[in-house]
Amino acid sequence: MRINPVANDYNLRRLYFTIFLQIKQNGMLNFKKRKENESEMTRIDWRLEVEKRKDVLLAETQEFLKINSVFDEATITKERPFGNGIDQALSYLLNKAESYDFTVKNLDGYAGKIELGTGEESVGILCHIDVVPAGEGWTSPPFSADIRNGRIYARGAIDNKGPTMAAFFALCLVKELKLPLTKRVQLILGTDEERGWRCVDHYFKHEEMPTVGFAPDADFPIIHAEKGIADVLFEWTVEQGAAAALTLRKFSAGERLNMVPDRAIAELEGERAELDQLERRFRKHLLEQQHNGEAIFTGDEQLTLMYEGVAAHGSTPEAGINAGVELAAFLTPFSFQEQAVSYLRMITALLKNGTRGEALGIAQEDQVSGRLTVNGSLFSWDEKEAGFGLNIRYPVTADGQTCLQRLEQKMSEFGAKMMVKDHMTPSYVDAKHPLVRTLQAVYQRQTGEEPSLLSTGGGTYARTLATGVAFGPLFPGRKDVAHQKDEYIEIEDLLKAAALYAEAIYELAGGQ
Numbered sequence: 001m002r003i004n005p006v007a008n009d010y011n012l013r014r015l016y017f018t019i020f021l022q023i024k025q026n027g028m029l030n031f032k033k034r035k036e037n038e039s040e041m042t043r044i045d046w047r048l049e050v051e052k053r054k055d056v057l058l059a060e061t062q063e064f065l066k067i068n069s070v071f072d073e074a075t076i077t078k079e080r081p082f083g084n085g086i087d088q089a090l091s092y093l094l095n096k097a098e099s100y101d102f103t104v105k106n107l108d109g110y111a112g113k114i115e116l117g118t119g120e121e122s123v124g125i126l127c128h129i130d131v132v133p134a135g136e137g138w139t140s141p142p143f144s145a146d147i148r149n150g151r152i153y154a155r156g157a158i159d160n161k162g163p164t165m166a167a168f169f170a171l172c173l174v175k176e177l178k179l180p181l182t183k184r185v186q187l188i189l190g191t192d193e194e195r196g197w198r199c200v201d202h203y204f205k206h207e208e209m210p211t212v213g214f215a216p217d218a219d220f221p222i223i224h225a226e227k228g229i230a231d232v233l234f235e236w237t238v239e240q241g242a243a244a245a246l247t248l249r250k251f252s253a254g255e256r257l258n259m260v261p262d263r264a265i266a267e268l269e270g271e272r273a274e275l276d277q278l279e280r281r282f283r284k285h286l287l288e289q290q291h292n293g294e295a296i297f298t299g300d301e302q303l304t305l306m307y308e309g310v311a312a313h314g315s316t317p318e319a320g321i322n323a324g325v326e327l328a329a330f331l332t333p334f335s336f337q338e339q340a341v342s343y344l345r346m347i348t349a350l351l352k353n354g355t356r357g358e359a360l361g362i363a364q365e366d367q368v369s370g371r372l373t374v375n376g377s378l379f380s381w382d383e384k385e386a387g388f389g390l391n392i393r394y395p396v397t398a399d400g401q402t403c404l405q406r407l408e409q410k411m412s413e414f415g416a417k418m419m420v421k422d423h424m425t426p427s428y429v430d431a432k433h434p435l436v437r438t439l440q441a442v443y444q445r446q447t448g449e450e451p452s453l454l455s456t457g458g459g460t461y462a463r464t465l466a467t468g469v470a471f472g473p474l475f476p477g478r479k480d481v482a483h484q485k486d487e488y489i490e491i492e493d494l495l496k497a498a499a500l501y502a503e504a505i506y507e508l509a510g511g512q
C-alpha cells in the first residue's frame with residue numbers, strides 16, 4: 001500500500017499515540033491474555049498423542065520386559081560388569097535409540113545415555129533397567145510380559161523397565177513432534193539400582209550432572225524431600241565378669257540394617273529351677289503380649305528362647321515390632337552375668353520406648369519431612385564381643401554430622417566404639433523451585449488431581465541427582481507390586497506416565 005507522505009506522517013503519529021495509550025491503559029493485560037489464549041490454542045494434547053502411538057509403546061515395552069535383566073555373577077566380564085542380561089537390556093534400548101537418531105553412549109556397560117537437543121543446560125531423567133530376581137509363584141512366566149486384565153505382567157514392569165519405556169517413548173514423542181528445545185534432555189539408564197548403585201557412581205564420575213532432573217522410580221505426584229540416612233554400628237569387647245545364677249551365652253536379632261528384626265534368639269544356661277521359672281514367665285509374657293515365640297530346652301541346663309516380632313522397613317520402624325528390643329527388655333530383670341545385664345539394659349533403655357531417638361538424644365523433626373526415626377537392628381552378643389546397629393533417618397533440614405556426633409557422645413557413655421557404615425545426606429528441592437513448580441503444573445493439567453508434594457524416609461534413585469525429584473510412576477491409590485511375584489504395570493498408567501513425561505520434558509527443556 002502506498003501512502004501519501006504527509007498524511008502518512010500524521011497517521012503514523014496518531015497510530016503511535018493510540019498504541020501508547022492502549023499499552024498505558026490496559027495494553028499489557030491484553031497482551032498477556034493473548035499469550036495465554038495462544039498457548040491454549042497450540043497446547044498439545046499429550047494423552048492423545050500417546051494414544052495414537054499406543055501399539056508401538058506396548059509392543060516395545062513387552063519386548064524390553066522379555067529380556068531377563070537380573071544381575072548375573074556367572075557372566076560378568078570387563079565390558080559386562082553386571083552380566084549378560086543387563087548388558088542385553090542396555091544394548092536393546094541404546095540400539096533402538098540410535099536407530100531413531102538419538103545421540104547415545106554406553107558408559108562401559110555401567111550405564112547408558114540417550115540425548116536429545118542442544119544447549120548449555122540439561123534435563124536428566126534417571127531410570128534403571130536392572131531388576132530384582134523373579135522369585136517363585138508367578139501366574140505367567142516373569143519374563144513373558146503377558147497382557148491380562150489391562151496390565152502387563154513381568155518382573156520389572158513397574159520397577160523400573162516399564163517406566164523407563166514410558167520416559168523413552170516421551171522423549172521420542174517430543175522429537176517426533178519436532179518441538180523446539182533450548183536445553184539438552186538426557187535419559188540416563190542405570191544398571192545397578194537394585195544392588196549397589198555402582199552404575200550412577202560410574203556415570204557421574206565420567207558424565208556431567210544434569211542441571212535439573214527427575215527419576216520415574218517411586219510415586220506420583222512428586223517426592224521432593226528425602227531424609228538423610230545413616231547406618232551406624234557399635235561394638236564392644238566383652239570381658240569376663242563374675243558368674244551369676246543365669247548365663248547369657250548368645251543373643252542375636254536382625255539380618256539387615258534397614259529392616260526391623262522380626263526374630264530374636266537368646267541362648268541361656270543356668271540351674272534347671274531358674275530356667276524353668278524363666279521359661280514359665282516367657283510363655284506367660286508371650287500370651288499377654290499375644291506374640292509368637294518358642295522356648296526349647298536344648299539340654300538339662302540349656303534353654304533357647306525365640307521371640308517373633310513384626311518386620312517392617314527401616315524407614316518406618318514404628319510399623320513393626322522389634323524382636324531384638326522386645327526380647328532384650330524381657331530378659332533384663334533376670335540375674336545374668338553383669339556384662340550381659342548391661343548390654344540388655346542398654347538396648348532396653350535406648351530403644352524400648354519409641355523409635356524417634358529421644359533416649360539417644362537425637363530426636364528432631366521438621367515440617368517438610370517429619371520426624372527422625374531410629375531402627376535398632378543387627379543385635380549380637382556373645383561372651384567375647386557385642387554389638388548392635390542403627391539405621392537412622394533424619395529430617396532434610398537437620399545437620400547429619402551434628403546428629404552423628406551427638407550419638408557418638410551418647411554411646412561413649414556405654415563404652416561403645418562407633419562406626420558409620422554408610423551415610424547418605426538428605427535430598428531436598430524447595431517447593432518453590434521451578435523444577436517442582438513445572439512438574440506440579442504438568443501433573444495438575446493432565447490428571448486434574450492435586451499435585452501434592454511428598455517426602456520420604458526411603459531413598460529413591462532421585463537422590464543421586466544434584467537437583468532432582470521422584471516423579472511417578474505409581475499413581476496415588478495404586479498397589480505397589482515392585483519386587484513381588486506377579487509384578488505388573490496398569491497399561492492405563494503406562495500411557496498416562498508417558499504423556500506426563502513428554503509434557504514434563506517439553507516444559508523443562510523447551511523454556512527459556
Ligand SMILES: [Zn+2]
Pocket residue numbers: 128159160193217
Ligand atoms: Zn527401582
